[in-house]
Amino acid sequence: MKVRVLGCSGGIGARARTTSFLVDSDILLDAGTGVEDLTVEELAAIDHVFLTHSHLDHICALPLLVDSVGGLRKTPVTVHALPETIEALRTHIFNWVIWPDFTEIPHYDRPWMKFAPLSIDQTVQVGTRSVRSLAATHTVPALAFHVHSRNGSFVFSGDTGPNDEFWRQVNGVEDLRFLIIETAFANRDQDLATTARHLYPIQLGEELAKLRREPQVLITHLKPSDRLTIEREIEAWAGRFSPRVLERGEVLEV
Template identity: 30%
Template sequence: MDCIEFLGTGGTRTPTQGTTCLRVSNHCVIDAGNLINTFGDDVFTIEHIFLTHSHLDHIIDIPFLADLFVTQKKVSLKIYGLKSTLDDLRQFIFNHRVWPNFEEITLIGHTEKTIELIELELETPCTVDDVTLTPFKTNHTEGSCGYIIEKNGAGIMFTADTYRCDRVWELLNERPNIHTLVTEVSFPSEFAKLAYDSKHLTPAILADELNKCKRDDFAISVMHLKALFVAPIIDELNAMKLLRNRGKVLVDGDRIQYSH
């Protein structure tokens, strides 16, 4: 693949939009908010899922994937994340109460388990296919992270859900090969208290955060808009001229090229 495909971009699941899910290579995705509906019969090509955190809108299709894979696959579905995120999957999802523990259930006719949970270290690169993903800490949950996604020397930064986070801007300043920032804006600026409590951005907060960045040569695209507030958020983004360098509000099916 020569691009990242955004399979789910919504801050809320609706009949026409899925939640966070990015396909970064033929066999690898970030988050699992809209896998089964978008992959269809090709769902069995998924071999690697990198998680940003354990909120439901980012993991929702993983239990159903495991249920499909157990009778059909020859190798484990590899799920990557920071320790707190993986601990949440074990404690709250794959616990034989909410869902069977597919970390213990063997693929039918094979020796490997259905899923394998793989712990990531912050800012340690991991390469899958021909794409390198480097997790960095964000300000959303205890185990939340974003990823710098690189191919052939070009980089795209995906913050996923986050509130104010100095490391985002430090990395952008340090890495001139990052040509696009994909971040979130969940609420209109009038909901600043709600954004703080839930650790999300508004247009005004994003504009203030941008003052920490010394560069202005990268594109900014946003996603994760809450469905009830799409129009006012877009109005604010345009008024503040935040979607710079041909950035946009992403919708399901959009793509961003690795090459700049």
């Protein structure tokens, strides 16, 4: 299983791209601005999109993705998400005001996109890989994901603040190779981070102390304007795991 980092930033600018990971060629975890770097052929190969939550930096490329390649595909793109996320997309994006509803185009019986509701701790089998939804804590209903193949697993936290249930689930993953976890704000902005339910470096260290496995810890979702400060503070506060900041364009082999 190969995981291509299309975007891992908390914002845009200076070639930064927001959150999106391509698993092999057919599974997309979140649909941030990183999707725009794929070719039309690569876009058309995506069969499943798993969304952590409804915020714009994680879903903004989805409408354009479906619009760009829907006519090239024989089956609809399946969007897996919490019911609350699906309702947000129906109400605010695919509403015929902001964008057409591709669950109705070109016909109800032959849509370019379909929704598949997820609940926490639900597993979806996609070929030889499985995607399990984990608990996350954010300002809107949100998920993390555990992706498993025959050779190992990785976990992607999505956007989350402290969450003991998340760590209980992560510690149950025996073959965990990578933990991709967000740290959006610098320590000086910890009040904002707490309100927005994101992590900051001191809190990241506190959360990683709950980890009982030994994966490589990769940090995502840094605000571009504060990236250097956050990187220095992660190094100082993150503890024994020596996390490193994930880079756009990396390919992780699991």
